[in-house]
Amino acid sequence: MFEQLGLIGCGLMGGSFALALKKAGLVKRVVGYSKSPSTTERARQMGVIDVEAPSALLAVSGADLVLVAVPVSATEATFKAIRHLVGKDVLIMDVGSTKREVIDAARRVLRDQVGVFVPAHPIAGKELAGVDHADPDLYSGRQVILTPIERTEPIQLEKAHRVWTALGCHVKQMTPEAHDAAYAAVSHLPHLIAFAMMNAVTGQQQGAEFLTLAGPGFRDFTRIAASDPAVWRDILMSNREELLAQSKQFQRSLHAFETALNAGNPDALEALIDRASEARANWRMSAIKPQG
Amino acid sequence: MFEQLGLIGCGLMGGSFALALKKAGLVKRVVGYSKSPSTTERARQMGVIDVEAPSALLAVSGADLVLVAVPVSATEATFKAIRHLVGKDVLIMDVGSTKREVIDAARRVLRDQVGVFVPAHPIAGKELAGVDHADPDLYSGRQVILTPIERTEPIQLEKAHRVWTALGCHVKQMTPEAHDAAYAAVSHLPHLIAFAMMNAVTGQQQGAEFLTLAGPGFRDFTRIAASDPAVWRDILMSNREELLAQSKQFQRSLHAFETALNAGNPDALEALIDRASEARANWRMSAIKPQG
Numbered sequence: 001m002f003e004q005l006g007l008i009g010c011g012l013m014g015g016s017f018a019l020a021l022k023k024a025g026l027v028k029r030v031v032g033y034s035k036s037p038s039t040t041e042r043a044r045q046m047g048v049i050d051v052e053a054p055s056a057l058l059a060v061s062g063a064d065l066v067l068v069a070v071p072v073s074a075t076e077a078t079f080k081a082i083r084h085l086v087g088k089d090v091l092i093m094d095v096g097s098t099k100r101e102v103i104d105a106a107r108r109v110l111r112d113q114v115g116v117f118v119p120a121h122p123i124a125g126k127e128l129a130g131v132d133h134a135d136p137d138l139y140s141g142r143q144v145i146l147t148p149i150e151r152t153e154p155i156q157l158e159k160a161h162r163v164w165t166a167l168g169c170h171v172k173q174m175t176p177e178a179h180d181a182a183y184a185a186v187s188h189l190p191h192l193i194a195f196a197m198m199n200a201v202t203g204q205q206q207g208a209e210f211l212t213l214a215g216p217g218f219r220d221f222t223r224i225a226a227s228d229p230a231v232w233r234d235i236l237m238s239n240r241e242e243l244l245a246q247s248k249q250f251q252r253s254l255h256a257f258e259t260a261l262n263a264g265n266p267d268a269l270e271a272l273i274d275r276a277s278e279a280r281a282n283w284r285m286s287a288i289k290p291q292g
Numbered sequence: 293m294f295e296q297l298g299l300i301g302c303g304l305m306g307g308s309f310a311l312a313l314k315k316a317g318l319v320k321r322v323v324g325y326s327k328s329p330s331t332t333e334r335a336r337q338m339g340v341i342d343v344e345a346p347s348a349l350l351a352v353s354g355a356d357l358v359l360v361a362v363p364v365s366a367t368e369a370t371f372k373a374i375r376h377l378v379g380k381d382v383l384i385m386d387v388g389s390t391k392r393e394v395i396d397a398a399r400r401v402l403r404d405q406v407g408v409f410v411p412a413h414p415i416a417g418k419e420l421a422g423v424d425h426a427d428p429d430l431y432s433g434r435q436v437i438l439t440p441i442e443r444t445e446p447i448q449l450e451k452a453h454r455v456w457t458a459l460g461c462h463v464k465q466m467t468p469e470a471h472d473a474a475y476a477a478v479s480h481l482p483h484l485i486a487f488a489m490m491n492a493v494t495g496q497q498q499g500a501e502f503l504t505l506a507g508p509g510f511r512d513f514t515r516i517a518a519s520d521p522a523v524w525r526d527i528l529m530s531n532r533e534e535l536l537a538q539s540k541q542f543q544r545s546l547h548a549f550e551t552a553l554n555a556g557n558p559d560a561l562e563a564l565i566d567r568a569s570e571a572r573a574n575w576r577m578s579a580i581k582p583q584g
Binding site: 073123124125127142143145172181182183185186187189190191192193194195196197198199200201202203204206207209210211212213214215216217218219220221222223224225226227228229230232233234236237240243244246247249250251252253254256257258261262264266269270272273274275276277279280281283285286 | 415416434473474478481482484487491492503506509513515516517518526532535539543544545549553561567571577578
């Protein structure tokens, strides 16, 4: 049980975490801060936070748990804003989709205190950003990846495990490097492709007309293309080396299909599709709750 | 009201059509044929068809409505098998995802009788193929594209409109060329990309491990990658010129993202994502029933 959550960033991810903690009875009070005062106010009106803080620093004051839920590129400035009130007993976590850059910022800014920071990435989200879409069950049944470094305090790491587990998550631990490589492949690349596909279609003269004809396959395939631009700008940019390597792999795979099409070789094409179809049919999302 | 549906191909699409017609009280009897006798038998056991026909020709005998629901490349052979029993009053439709190749086959084989054939493409499907997944509501609330040619009999075209409308579909009419261009962009390209993405990930040394980490974004993005390989081999191959042109457009769009990433230019990257995100957020599937 925590006395006070200091929530920095009251959007979808942060707001959902506050609601989930409250629902689980794990926190007495939530003090929240967002860059935009109207977001902070809306979060209080919705009961996502109990008290509006006028600054990130004041949101941290008196907190024994801090969640930094801001776009990846704003993490360093957030650490700078709060470092003077970061004590030895507070657990600080983030929810960023890339980890190396966030950890570098934490080392630079928190220095001797970096051990209280436990880098976290919950594998959950929605294409609808903002506190209005905050959901106490967003994290329930999902994976959470923790990427501690050698300086991470074991006691804080254990607390982090306990919090996410209490929210119904399956907690996994990886190195930051392994995390960023894996998510370049299974998350950042699909987002990159979905964005590029939308622009390719809408950039055509008949694009708008084509879109009126699209069906349920297109709907699901492009859902992630509606994701928040500022959030995804930061994610893709901060993991760009791994992402560009994955994009090259993908283009090599795409060229194999194009070669079969150009050659008019249905057997080669079917073999390629067969491999993809079987892999996808056998895949199951690692999650605790039943999948919709 | 039809006396008898001759169903050639008792898989997901054909089986669902038979079930929908029955549910709507639009047919007295369904005689079905599939290339695989076990599929035909299963369709009868499930009540999808009433009578098993030993050949495509015998499925057509006595039918006033014929649905050809076979992979695109099997359409010509099917027309050849049935042409001797194609009368002036029967309505023949297909459900193929590409139209030019099917229409060429119909012209070549049906000749003077080609006017009874109304090319149809219902924008519905599942990644789970086979009669076991046949669903009387698969087409309800979906678009159906009819692509008549100049020789199509107006009376058959009108009948086709009425049947699909009675099944709860929104019927649209296009030329075969416009159809194939549009679906190359909004359906065939997403399938091609999803297949290529799966192979790119599974082809990596750590691919299997990466897949265990994937979440809901990946799940939705890759759903169509599990589609039936034989069906999609035919679709992609039969529309390959339009598809390859769309793939080129897509790669140009992807390269714009890569350029922004390589240049470390977050503003350019955000502008690209912003365009995609806004287009997708404003998109709504043209459908009658509420969307899940």
